[in-house]
Amino acid sequence: EAGVTQFPSHSVIEKGQTVTLRCDPISGHDNLYWYRRVMGKEIKFLLHFVKESKQDESGMPNNRFLAERTGGTYSTLKVQPAELEDSGVYFCASSQSVATNEKLFFGSGTQLSVL
Amino acid sequence: EDQVTQSPEALRLQEGESSSLNCSYTVSGLRGLFWYRQDPGKGPEFLFTLYSAGEEKEKERLKATLTKKESFLHITAPKPEDSATYLCAVRGNSGYSTLTFGKGTMLLVSP
Numbered sequence: 001e002a003g004v005t006q007f008p009s010h011s012v013i014e015k016g017q018t019v020t021l022r023c024d025p026i027s028g029h030d031n032l033y034w035y036r037r038v039m040g041k042e043i044k045f046l047l048h049f050v051k052e053s054k055q056d057e058s059g060m061p062n063n064r065f066l067a068e069r070t071g072g073t074y075s076t077l078k079v080q081p082a083e084l085e086d087s088g089v090y091f092c093a094s095s096q097s098v099a100t101n102e103k104l105f106f107g108s109g110t111q112l113s114v115l
Numbered sequence: 116e117d118q119v120t121q122s123p124e125a126l127r128l129q130e131g132e133s134s135s136l137n138c139s140y141t142v143s144g145l146r147g148l149f150w151y152r153q154d155p156g157k158g159p160e161f162l163f164t165l166y167s168a169g170e171e172k173e174k175e176r177l178k179a180t181l182t183k184k185e186s187f188l189h190i191t192a193p194k195p196e197d198s199a200t201y202l203c204a205v206r207g208n209s210g211y212s213t214l215t216f217g218k219g220t221m222l223l224v225s226p
Contacts, residue, residue, distance in 0.1 A: 033212065041218070043202070048212035056213070102164050102206070105161070107158050109158050
C-alpha cells in the first residue's frame with residue numbers, strides 16, 4: 001500500500017514568490033491534514049479536510065495560505081506571497097475515516113526555505 | 116490551550132541500557148495521547164494511542180504508560196535501530212481535529 005506522498009521534498013524560494021505544495025493521501029482516506037514544523041518549535045496543526053470540505057482551518061497562520069482539496073483526493077497548499085517566517089517543514093497526514101481518525105499516517109514532508 | 120512538554124530534549128544510551136522518556140501534558144478533556152517515532156527526513160510514524168490513566172501498551176522494546184498528568188515511553192534494552200526522535204501528542208475536547216505535539220526527545224543509541 002502506497003503511503004502519503006508529498007511533493008516537492010524541498011523548495012527554495014525568494015521572499016514574495018509563490019509556492020504550491022502537494023499532498024497525495026493514502027487511497028480511500030477521507031481525512032487529510034496539514035501540519036507545519038518551524039525550526040526549533042513543535043509540529044503545529046494547520047488544517048483538516050474531510051473529503052473536499054474544510055473541517056477545521058483554525059491553525060492557518062494568515063490569508064497568505066490557501067489549501068484546497070478538489071474532488072476529495074489530493075490536496076494543495078499555496079503560500080502567496082511567501083515570507084521569511086514561512087520557512088519550515090510542511091507535513092501532510094491522512095486517516096481513513098472520522099471514526100478512526102486517531103491514527104494518522106504522515107508523509108515525509110516538504111522542506112520550505114524562504115530566502 | 117493544550118500543552119505538551121517532553122523531557123529530556125536529547126538522550127544518549129548505550130545499547131542495552133534501558134531508560135524512559137517523559138511527556139507531561141495539560142489538556143481540556145483528553146481524547147487520546149499519542150506517541151510517534153520520527154526518523155531524519157521522514158514524517159512521524161505512529162506507535163501508540165493511550166486513552167485513560169492506567170493504560171499501558173507495548174510494542175517490541177517499547178512500552179507506553181499513561182497517568183492523568185504524564186506519559187512515559189519506556190525503552191527496554193534498546194538497540195541502535197531505536198535511534199530516532201520520539202514525539203508525544205495529545206488530542207483534547209477543544210480541537211476535534213487537532214493534535215498538539217511536544218518538541219520531541221532525540222534518542223541516540225550507541226552500539
